[in-house]
Amino acid sequence: MGKKLLIEDQIRRNKQLTIFICTFMALLFIGVVFAFGYIFFQNVFIALAFGIPIAIAYVAVTYSFSIRTVLSAAKARPANPNIREEKILIYKVEEMSIAAGLPMPKVYVQDSENINAFATGKKPENSVICVTTGSLRKLKPDELEGVIAHEMSHIKNHDILIATVTIAVVGTIALISEILFYSLLWGGAGRGRRNDGNAILIAIAIIFIILAPIFSRLTYLMISRRREYLADSNGAYLSRNPDGLAKALEKIKLDQPKGKPKGSKTVAPLYIANPFKMNISEKGSIWSTHPPINERIRRLRSM
Amino acid sequence: MDLIWIIGIVIIIIIAFFALIYWGFYNRIIRKENRIDNSWAQIDVQLKRRADLIPNLMETVKGYMKHEKEVLENVTKARASLMNAKTPQENIDADNMLTGALKSLFAVSENYPDLKANQNFLSLQDELTNTENKIAYSRQHYNDSILSYNNTIETFPGLWFAKRMNKKTKEMLNIPEESKELPKVSF
Numbered sequence: 233m234g235k236k237l238l239i240e241d242q243i244r245r246n247k248q249l250t251i252f253i254c255t256f257m258a259l260l261f262i263g264v265v266f267a268f269g270y271i272f273f274q275n276v277f278i279a280l281a282f283g284i285p286i287a288i289a290y291v292a293v294t295y296s297f298s299i300r301t302v303l304s305a306a307k308a309r310p311a312n313p314n315i316r317e318e319k320i321l322i323y324k325v326e327e328m329s330i331a332a333g334l335p336m337p338k339v340y341v342q343d344s345e346n347i348n349a350f351a352t353g354k355k356p357e358n359s360v361i362c363v364t365t366g367s368l369r370k371l372k373p374d375e376l377e378g379v380i381a382h383e384m385s386h387i388k389n390h391d392i393l394i395a396t397v398t399i400a401v402v403g404t405i406a407l408i409s410e411i412l413f414y415s416l417l418w419g420g421a422g423r424g425r426r427n428d429g430n431a432i433l434i435a436i437a438i439i440f441i442i443l444a445p446i447f448s449r450l451t452y453l454m455i456s457r458r459r460e461y462l463a464d465s466n467g468a469y470l471s472r473n474p475d476g477l478a479k480a481l482e483k484i485k486l487d488q489p490k491g492k493p494k495g496s497k498t499v500a501p502l503y504i505a506n507p508f509k510m511n512i513s514e515k516g517s518i519w520s521t522h523p524p525i526n527e528r529i530r531r532l533r534s535m
Numbered sequence: 536m537d538l539i540w541i542i543g544i545v546i547i548i549i550i551a552f553f554a555l556i557y558w559g560f561y562n563r564i565i566r567k568e569n570r571i572d573n574s575w576a577q578i579d580v581q582l583k584r585r586a587d588l589i590p591n592l593m594e595t596v597k598g599y600m601k602h603e604k605e606v607l608e609n610v611t612k613a614r615a616s617l618m619n620a621k622t623p624q625e626n627i628d629a630d631n632m633l634t635g636a637l638k639s640l641f642a643v644s645e646n647y648p649d650l651k652a653n654q655n656f657l658s659l660q661d662e663l664t665n666t667e668n669k670i671a672y673s674r675q676h677y678n679d680s681i682l683s684y685n686n687t688i689e690t691f692p693g694l695w696f697a698k699r700m701n702k703k704t705k706e707m708l709n710i711p712e713e714s715k716e717l718p719k720v721s722f
């Protein structure tokens with residue numbers, strides 16, 4: 233702790249960890265499908281033929297609806313260049329997209345007192361950055377720049393894709409385990425019990441399937457927190473100014489959300505700070521989408 | 536007979552393997568090189584845009600700033616050297632000069648409340664700050680692209696392919712430390 237890390241090293245380490253966690257997620261998924269097949273059909277291949285199309289369909293559906301759903305859930309509107317604050321926001325997004333070497337995202341504004349921002353889009357070529365009007369009023373230019381750099385990094389790192397895919401995998405695992413759970417209740421999966429030698433294996437498979445949804449959810453949240461750190465350090469790299477984002481996060485910490493947040497909970501990981509539940513405690517919870525804000529500030533300050 | 540077949544297949548697989556790697560690296564190196572050219576084009580666009588904005592600014596300011604001849608002249612001079620610059624480094628140096636000249640112009644403008652209230656001046660100031668930031672960030676991206684290109688062709692195994700393709704490392708732009716500090720425009 234307290235060790236100074238180069239931004240580049242932080243980025244590399246974070247990427248490695250994400251790959252590692254994603255591999256774990258994939259293994260978990262394959263494990264669930266295998267266990268399912270073993271209990272149900274005593275044949276893994278039928279289960280694979282069944283589980284993988286479900287997962288792919290789920291991803292395709294969530295993915296193709298993403299942008300419009302997210303924007304309308306957040307009640308966002310395109311930024312108006314005739315208002316000076318919003319024009320400056322457009323300028324800042326333009327600047328950061330040049331720094332990142334990405335095409336210019338569309339700029340949206342959400343009318344809200346809170347300081348927050350999110351990014352969405354299927355790929356960098358048609359992405360959207362949305363900032364609340366509260367941030368435009370309360371943040372200084374370098375702080376706003378830090379926030380936009382963070383969002384730009386989410387786009388550059390394909391976090392939107394990672395979030396959608398992991399959410400879909402979590403959903404599929406939950407679905408499979410639920411199907412299995414109910415079929416066990418009805419006694420539909422009793423065929424495997426004919427052979428006594430397999431009883432232990434089947435018991436293990438059942439326990440695994442009950443625990444898998446919890447593990448997959450935790451893994452997903454862990455990925456989400458990792459990506460958050462990654463976007464922080466990448467954003468600092470883009471703006472060459474970690475202090476801007478650190479100061480913005482400090483303001484967010486002091487400015488607790490007022491009123492009901494608008495938007496859908498699925499995209500909470502894409503916000504700069506979770507608009508539904510702020511994580512300000514010193515110790516991070518394994519159930520939160522974002523790392524504790526104090527730790528994020530500490531890491532940015534140590535760059 | 537069988538042995539010959541096996542050896543033949545193994546050799547073909549090995550050749551195919553190396554061909555694939557070469558293909559990958561060839562494309563990667565060319566892509567990175569194109570990215571450098573593209574980011575230079577970006578800088579160029581912004582530099583032009585900035586030079587185009589200056590006459591407008593001068594026109595707006597002229598009526599108000601009667602006693603700041605030197606400041607105005609410096610801006611015009613810096614713009615002229617930007618228009619004449621040829622190499623990337625010359626461009627950047629001229630641009631730094633212009634940044635300095637504009638900085639003092641905006642500093643002096645604080646003494647002219649009428650000018651500060653002029654909408655046209657305000658939006659020009661915003662836009663000039665914007666192009667200035669864009670130039671700074673595109674320079675940064677240009678240097679990032681060069682760094683990534685150089686890393687590819689200087690490390691193993693890219694080194695091999697780069698030699699084969701006759702590619703040499705490129706030089707980064709020399710950006711003075713202080714120019715990284717963005718001018719403070721209050722809004």
